[in-house]
Amino acid sequence: MEKKFYKVKDIMEITGLGRTKAYEMVKKFNKELEKNGIEIVKGAIPIGYFNLRTANMSFSSINEFEKIALQNKNRGV
Numbered sequence: 456m457e458k459k460f461y462k463v464k465d466i467m468e469i470t471g472l473g474r475t476k477a478y479e480m481v482k483k484f485n486k487e488l489e490k491n492g493i494e495i496v497k498g499a500i501p502i503g504y505f506n507l508r509t510a511n512m513s514f515s516s517i518n519e520f521e522k523i524a525l526q527n528k529n530r531g532v
Contacts, residue, residue, distance in 0.1 A: 460499035
């Protein structure tokens with residue numbers, strides 16, 4: 456059976472994020488999906504959605520998700 460979801464551990468390996476930031480990413484992406492009426496799986500992100508949302512991100516040096524999360528926090532998003 457083909458894997459359909461990335462769990463936090465998968466996201467940590469792919470992105471290089473720590474556990475806390477990976478959980479934040481899952482929570483943020485799942486909130487986006489719920490907002491659009493899509494049923495979610497807590498603690499996991501559909502692989503297709505993850506790939507879509509991270510297509511332009513570079514995880515090599517400083518994690519862009521961390522920068523985006525910090526910017527959103529500072530703007531109160």
